[in-house]
Amino acid sequence: MSPLFLFLSFVALLSALGVVFAKNPVHSVLFLILTFFSLSGHYLLLNAQFLAAVNIIVYAGAIMVLFLFVIMFLNLNVDTEPHKPALAKIAAAVAGGSLLLILVAALKDVHPVGVTGTAFNSQIGMVDQLGLKLYTDFLLPFELASVLFLVAMVGAVMLGKREVGERNF
Amino acid sequence: MQLTNRAKKLEKKPMTLAERAYLPAIFQGLSITMRHFFMKKATVRYPEEVRPFAPIFRGLHVLKRDEQGRERCTACGLCAVACPAEAITMVAGERKKGEEGLYREEKYAISYEINMLRCIFCGLCEEACPKAAVYLQPDKIAPPRYERDEFIYGKDRLVEPVSPDARSVRGIQLTADQADTLRARLA
Amino acid sequence: MLELPALGWQSIVIFVVFALSLLIATYCTYAERVIAAFLQDRVGPDRAGPYGLLQPLADAVKMFTKEEFFPGGANKALFIFGPCLAMITALMSSAVIPFGNNMSFGNNAFFLQGIEVNIGMLWVFGVVSLGVYGVMIGGWASNNKFSLLGAIRAASQNISYELAMGMALIAVLMMSGTLSLREITLQQSAPGEWAMWNIVRQPLGFIIFLVCAFAETNRTPFDLPECETELVGGYHTEYSSMKLGLYLFAEYINIFVASAVMSVLYFGGFNFPFQYELRDWFVNSQSWELASAQNLITLLGTVGLFLKIFAFIFFFMWIRWTLPRFRYDQLMRLGWTILIPLAVFNILLTGGLILAGVIQ
Ligand code: SF4
Ligand code: SF4
Numbered sequence: 001m002s003p004l005f006l007f008l009s010f011v012a013l014l015s016a017l018g019v020v021f022a023k024n025p026v027h028s029v030l031f032l033i034l035t036f037f038s039l040s041g042h043y044l045l046l047n048a049q050f051l052a053a054v055n056i057i058v059y060a061g062a063i064m065v066l067f068l069f070v071i072m073f074l075n076l077n078v079d080t081e082p083h084k085p086a087l088a089k090i091a092a093a094v095a096g097g098s099l100l101l102i103l104v105a106a107l108k109d110v111h112p113v114g115v116t117g118t119a120f121n122s123q124i125g126m127v128d129q130l131g132l133k134l135y136t137d138f139l140l141p142f143e144l145a146s147v148l149f150l151v152a153m154v155g156a157v158m159l160g161k162r163e164v165g166e167r168n169f
Numbered sequence: 170m171q172l173t174n175r176a177k178k179l180e181k182k183p184m185t186l187a188e189r190a191y192l193p194a195i196f197q198g199l200s201i202t203m204r205h206f207f208m209k210k211a212t213v214r215y216p217e218e219v220r221p222f223a224p225i226f227r228g229l230h231v232l233k234r235d236e237q238g239r240e241r242c243t244a245c246g247l248c249a250v251a252c253p254a255e256a257i258t259m260v261a262g263e264r265k266k267g268e269e270g271l272y273r274e275e276k277y278a279i280s281y282e283i284n285m286l287r288c289i290f291c292g293l294c295e296e297a298c299p300k301a302a303v304y305l306q307p308d309k310i311a312p313p314r315y316e317r318d319e320f321i322y323g324k325d326r327l328v329e330p331v332s333p334d335a336r337s338v339r340g341i342q343l344t345a346d347q348a349d350t351l352r353a354r355l356a
Numbered sequence: 357m358l359e360l361p362a363l364g365w366q367s368i369v370i371f372v373v374f375a376l377s378l379l380i381a382t383y384c385t386y387a388e389r390v391i392a393a394f395l396q397d398r399v400g401p402d403r404a405g406p407y408g409l410l411q412p413l414a415d416a417v418k419m420f421t422k423e424e425f426f427p428g429g430a431n432k433a434l435f436i437f438g439p440c441l442a443m444i445t446a447l448m449s450s451a452v453i454p455f456g457n458n459m460s461f462g463n464n465a466f467f468l469q470g471i472e473v474n475i476g477m478l479w480v481f482g483v484v485s486l487g488v489y490g491v492m493i494g495g496w497a498s499n500n501k502f503s504l505l506g507a508i509r510a511a512s513q514n515i516s517y518e519l520a521m522g523m524a525l526i527a528v529l530m531m532s533g534t535l536s537l538r539e540i541t542l543q544q545s546a547p548g549e550w551a552m553w554n555i556v557r558q559p560l561g562f563i564i565f566l567v568c569a570f571a572e573t574n575r576t577p578f579d580l581p582e583c584e585t586e587l588v589g590g591y592h593t594e595y596s597s598m599k600l601g602l603y604l605f606a607e608y609i610n611i612f613v614a615s616a617v618m619s620v621l622y623f624g625g626f627n628f629p630f631q632y633e634l635r636d637w638f639v640n641s642q643s644w645e646l647a648s649a650q651n652l653i654t655l656l657g658t659v660g661l662f663l664k665i666f667a668f669i670f671f672f673m674w675i676r677w678t679l680p681r682f683r684y685d686q687l688m689r690l691g692w693t694i695l696i697p698l699a700v701f702n703i704l705l706t707g708g709l710i711l712a713g714v715i716q
Contacts, residue, residue, distance in 0.1 A: 024431075026496060050478070053481075057485050065489070066511075072504060073508070127534075153696070157696060
């Protein structure tokens with residue numbers, strides 16, 4: 001446990017708590033971004049530079065911008081927030097708590113098969129290694145995912161296209 | 170409704186491919202601005218460089234003196250009447266004995282004021298004056314000031330100096346002989 | 357000889373890169389005004405110092421001494437945080453740009469580059485995608501409708517153009533096979549074929565990248581987030597004093613970084629024509645040591661890279677004072693229905709050419 005790891009974990013947990021407890025939704029989003037950053041730091045510690053960079057680009061750089069975008073428009077603040085009944089709060093706490101319990105219990109003593117300290121390839125997180133893995137062992141899921149993205153993108157372009165006769169200004 | 174038949178019929182053609190690609194137009198615009206980059210600059214760096222005055226420029230007024238150094242103005246008030254902006258006021262007075270060297274006529278202006286905030290520098294006062302006393306100088310402008318009352322120019326700032334060497338370039342000028350006599354008298 | 361560990365030299369390089377980014381951004385403000393003036397037949401600022409060269413200093417003094425204003429109802433913490441973030445993200449990306457090849461003094465060898473990582477391009481891309489936060493947070497925290505609109509515009513514009521930009525980059529990556537900016541530069545320097553800069557192999561990709569770079573740096577014709585005719589001042593309407601200064605400054609640093617990235621990716625970075633011939637000439641005809649000849653070439657290459665960067669910065673400003681602003685829907689349409697399909701086409705074309713063996 002290097003001091004860097006401890007620091008990053010501390011920041012990650014603290015900001016994750018901040019996401020939940022912040023009153024202002026914009027603050028929540030910013031805390032979430034901070035969480036992503038500390039996660040990227042963890043990836044870097046694991047020698048997974050590509051994952052770290054992509055995590056920042058995709059999550060912090062694109063998805064969270066959209067979150068922020070929407071939240072800024074919503075004008076959420078304390079007075080407009082609907083008051084939730086105490087029962088709902090208790091139920092949410094119980095549900096979330098048991099999920100945490102299950103996760104901890106399930107992952108407590110997992111031993112990943114085939115990964116031992118000596119046989120571990122420390123370069124696996126590098127771009128070229130990752131690419132090789134993706135394009136050989138995981139080709140089908142990878143291609144399916146990319147088709148999905150392509151469809152989504154074409155859909156976005158189609159939505160943006162002006163229809164015949166449409167003229168809004 | 171058509172009032173005249175001068176209206177130009179514009180045909181709205183669909184844009185050609187080159188026009189829609191937009192890049193040719195951008196390069197055209199870029200070449201225009203680049204041409205201007207190397208053009209001669211129009212800026213006049215003011216305090217060091219001044220734009221030359223036009224010879225007919227009408228600037229700050231001056232009350233001329235004659236060849237013997239006497240004020241020409243006789244306080245007839247014609248300039249004030251002619252002034253479209255009502256910028257000129259004056260008080261007339263009678264010349265006393267012994268003041269012949271100061272005023273050319275028997276009646277003279279005790280005070281003569283031009284409000285430079287009102288004045289539009291039209292030059293009508295200059296044209297109205299029968300004594301060739303008031304002129305608008307071609308090389309001086311009314312400078313900016315902080316207070317309004319500083320723009321009311323009295324005789325102290327309007328009457329030109331006696332010395333033949335410090336006279337305004339506008340208006341009746343002294344001949345060489347007259348200037349010499351005047352210099353001799355002043356010395 | 358100064359005895360510094362390799363890291364010591366590297367930290368000096370980092371410091372120099374940092375200082376240089378700031379210095380260049382400072383003088384970009386001056387260059388912008390002078391170029392604008394020249395393109396409009398004026399002379400620009402020429403009072404502060406010889407040729408007005410101290411103008412940035414005067415501006416800085418002005419900025420620092422102006423009143424700090426906080427709008428009522430603003431979220432004060434975020435209001436301050438916004439410009440800081442804009443500045444941080446702008447400065448971070450210059451770290452991975454290879455400003456020169458390696459230098460060696462005795463046993464010390466070091467790169468003229470802040471940090472050499474094998475994901476350099478992703479780093480730049482990631483930091484650029486974060487740049488919008490500074491604008492968004494500042495715009496939102498101002499508690500002003502115009503600021504908010506500017507922030508929203510910045511967000512949607514950046515996201516839209518990031519896509520096309522990323523895809524233009526992918527075509528370059530397909531040819532280079534690496535994400536390291538240094539590697540990409542070195543690949544453009546094969547001895548004897550100095551004309552193989554990426555611009556020759558990726559003209560379409562370059563144009564897409566260029567347009568996206570303009571949009572990402574919020575420069576005219578895509579400066580809708582700060583469009584003063586519609587939004588007063590856009591996202592920095594409420595900002596005053598040095599906080600405004602930081603926003604404006606961040607924009608110039610972004611221009612510098614964008615210019616540097618374009619020079620590296622498409623214009624051969626620190627390579628310049630006939631560098632190997634020149635080095636060999638020094639070694640053979642002037643009987644220099646190979647190391648010192650290489651050092652000289654590296655320095656010349658750095659100068660060359662900066663010339664390329666300055667040319668791009670000039671181009672940014674030239675465009676700004678030539679083209680009018682796009683309308684917002686035109687901007688979105690250009691991004692989504694023209695640039696992205698074009699970038700996809702470029703990827704397909706590059707892939708096809710690689711398969712056909714025309715380019716590697
Ligand atoms: S120049 Fe015209 S406006 Fe000025 S004082 Fe003479 S007549 Fe009046
Ligand atoms: S300046 Fe001329 S017109 Fe005016 S009062 Fe004197 S003499 Fe008359």
